[in-house]
Amino acid sequence: MKFDDLEAKMRAYENVDDPCALPGVYLVARLDGRSFTRLTKELHTFETPFDPRFHGYMLNTLEHLMESCGLKVIYGYTQSDEMSLLFGPEERGFGRKLRKLLSILAGEASACFTLCLGAVASFDCRVLQLPSLDVVIDYFRWRAEDAHRNALNAHCYWLLRRNGKTSREATAALRGLTRSAKNELLFAGGINFNDVPAWQKRGAAVHWESREQTGANPLTGESVLVLRRGLKRAVELPAKEAYSAFLKELITREFPRSSSRVSWR
Numbered sequence: 001m002k003f004d005d006l007e008a009k010m011r012a013y014e015n016v017d018d019p020c021a022l023p024g025v026y027l028v029a030r031l032d033g034r035s036f037t038r039l040t041k042e043l044h045t046f047e048t049p050f051d052p053r054f055h056g057y058m059l060n061t062l063e064h065l066m067e068s069c070g071l072k073v074i075y076g077y078t079q080s081d082e083m084s085l086l087f088g089p090e091e092r093g094f095g096r097k098l099r100k101l102l103s104i105l106a107g108e109a110s111a112c113f114t115l116c117l118g119a120v121a122s123f124d125c126r127v128l129q130l131p132s133l134d135v136v137i138d139y140f141r142w143r144a145e146d147a148h149r150n151a152l153n154a155h156c157y158w159l160l161r162r163n164g165k166t167s168r169e170a171t172a173a174l175r176g177l178t179r180s181a182k183n184e185l186l187f188a189g190g191i192n193f194n195d196v197p198a199w200q201k202r203g204a205a206v207h208w209e210s211r212e213q214t215g216a217n218p219l220t221g222e223s224v225l226v227l228r229r230g231l232k233r234a235v236e237l238p239a240k241e242a243y244s245a246f247l248k249e250l251i252t253r254e255f256p257r258s259s260s261r262v263s264w265r
């Protein structure tokens with residue numbers, strides 16, 4: 001068979017299922033650590049239930065995805081072993097081809113986290129196509145609420161484990177307990193859930209920020225004010241309606257463009 005014929009024949013197999021995301025809708029990619037229960041509890045040593053070093057690796061990975069994948073990520077969010085990246089309706093990266101987006105984001109996240117950890121770690125990735133800003137806000141409210149519930153359960157579970165209960169006993173003791181009963185259990189054990197850091201209860205975010213900086217005019221050497229865009233970490237996210245307002249303001253804000261990529265950390 002001639003090469004051109006072989007190429008055409010095989011491309012048909014390769015491209016038979018190559019869907020694109022709908023045009024004009026927001027996209028959220030959610031990446032989740034693969035088998036991170038084993039990674040955090042058996043293969044490596046991390047503080048339970050939350051380890052600032054682990055969380056730092058997640059934030060580094062999130063920033064890497066926002067800065068280095070050739071895609072315009074409007075907002076990045078992380079809690080536990082997951083990250084969510086928001087793309088605007090106008091995002092054209094990789095022609096909105098889903099298999100490109102999924103594989104590149106999962107590959108980049110796995111590579112970055114692996115370098116942070118110094119051992120192999122991998123992420124899966126899914127893409128949600130969200131039709132409106134309201135649904136986008138609901139999505140991030142959902143992940144933050146999920147973080148809150150998981151944090152309450154995880155603090156209770158590890159308090160019981162530290163007090164000598166087996167995994168089975170701790171799980172059974174928490175079954176059916178109301179939210180306020182879990183808060184009381186923690187309080188009796190010396191933990192005021194109100195004082196637990198916000199990044200554990202609500203997750204943390206990374207977003208773009210524009211700042212004025214003094215620079216030099218390359219032709220005249222004169223000092224001038226320039227607008228530079230950089231990443232900012234938000235580790236004290238607001239709760240409930242205030243979080244919705246924060247997201248709305250951030251997503252609808254027009255980001256001034258800048259040629260330089262600077263990270264504000």
Ligand SMILES: Nc1nc2c(ncn2[C@@H]2O[C@H](COP(=O)(O)OP(=O)(O)OP(=O)(O)O)[C@@H](O)[C@H]2O)c(=O)[nH]1
Nearest residue numbers: 033034035036037040046047049050051054080081
């Ligand atoms: N020790 C520790 N564990 C963490 C931390 N953050 C997340 N994890 C663990 O990461 C795991 C995330 O759970 P899942 O994503 O549901 O489970 P998984 O084992 O990753 O399984 P798959 O996602 O289905 O592959 C849980 O076991 C969490 O306890 C942390 O800061 N410290």
Ligand SMILES: [Mg+2]
Nearest residue numbers: 032033034036
């Ligand atoms: Mg996981």
